Amino acid sequence: MVRIDLSKARKAQLLLSSKAVKHDIIDKENIKVVAGVDVAFLKGIAIGAAVNLDYETLQLLEKKIFSTRIGVPYIPTYLAFREIGAMIGAVKKLERMPDIVIVDAHGMLHPRKAGEATHLGVVLRIPSIGVAKSMLVGKVDREGYIVYKGERLGYKLMEGVYISLGHGISLETAIEIIKRLCINNVPEPTRLAHIYATQEKKALMDI
DNA sequence: GCGACAG
DNA sequence: ATCTTGTCGC
Numbered sequence: 001m002v003r004i005d006l007s008k009a010r011k012a013q014l015l016l017s018s019k020a021v022k023h024d025i026i027d028k029e030n031i032k033v034v035a036g037v038d039v040a041f042l043k044g045i046a047i048g049a050a051v052n053l054d055y056e057t058l059q060l061l062e063k064k065i066f067s068t069r070i071g072v073p074y075i076p077t078y079l080a081f082r083e084i085g086a087m088i089g090a091v092k093k094l095e096r097m098p099d100i101v102i103v104d105a106h107g108m109l110h111p112r113k114a115g116e117a118t119h120l121g122v123v124l125r126i127p128s129i130g131v132a133k134s135m136l137v138g139k140v141d142r143e144g145y146i147v148y149k150g151e152r153l154g155y156k157l158m159e160g161v162y163i164s165l166g167h168g169i170s171l172e173t174a175i176e177i178i179k180r181l182c183i184n185n186v187p188e189p190t191r192l193a194h195i196y197a198t199q200e201k202k203a204l205m206d207i
Numbered sequence: 208g209c210g211a212c213a214g
Numbered sequence: 215a216t217c218t219t220g221t222c223g224c
Contacts, residue, residue, distance in 0.1 A: 039214080041215055074215070076212040083214070083215095105213050115213065136213050164213090 001044070004072040009081055013114035020108065020118045025168035026099060026127055031055045034181065035098035036189025037091060037120075039083045040197035042204055046070045048086025049197035051189060052098050058181070058188050064093035065200050077136075079105060080116040087120060100127040100169065102181065102189045106136050107166035108153040109146055121167025128166030129174045130154075131187050135162060145171075157182060 034055045040047045046068055052061040066089030072082050083105075091101065107117030107130030117130025138148035146154035146162065154164040155175050163178050165171055181187040 039215085041214090074214065076214095079213055110213080117213095130213085132213050134213065136211095162213090 013112045016122045017113040020167045031099045033098045035101045036193035037087045038193035038197045040201040046086040048090035049193045050090035051192045066090040080119040104190045106130045106132045106164040109164040117166035127168035130164035130166045132162045
């Protein structure tokens with residue numbers, strides 16, 4: 001496990017956030033495939049899982065796994081540097097590139113507006129939305145919006161479901177999409193990706 | 208300086 | 215995130 005150069009990582013995040021976009025770069029009326037990504041850990045291995053769902057029916061279309069060695073430890077606000085390799089590897093294995101990707105972590109609701117969801121969206125040049133289980137920065141206002149440094153960057157859909165702007169999708173559209181995907185108190189793509197990653201991890205344990 | 212801190 | 219069985223409750 002190599003220690004991360006926080007100075008360089010910080011600069012990378014600032015560059016990434018400068019390239020992130022807060023408005024829709026796709027036609028929301030034309031979303032067909034939505035992906036969910038998650039990562040499970042076993043020893044020194046990160047197991048990335050990516051699943052594609054039909055946006056209309058929420059049915060599973062395909063799923064892929066990409067495992068890699070863990071390079072760095074978990075350091076708050078630098079989560080992406082630990083997981084994104086496995087996540088991107090899994091997404092790239094999908095036969096059909098999804099129209100948008102749902103990441104189970106924050107996006108712009110991050111000290112440098114460069115959380116994992118934003119990081120992945122900018123790197124893959126694909127619209128992304130972050131959905132975290134707890135708050136990292138910001139505060140929820142009377143209407144449910146999460147404000148950070150005077151900017152609305154997210155929305156509290158319910159306890160344990162915090163929408164965080166990722167890349168290429170406006171907050172209003174992101175809220176609309178996540179409301180539609182949230183079935184069991186969690187976005188369906190995220191739930192399936194988590195199950196798949198955990199399943200693969202258990203399979204590796206029997207070896 | 209102190210405490211908090213996505214997964 | 216991960217280490218981990220049974221158990222309380224709808």
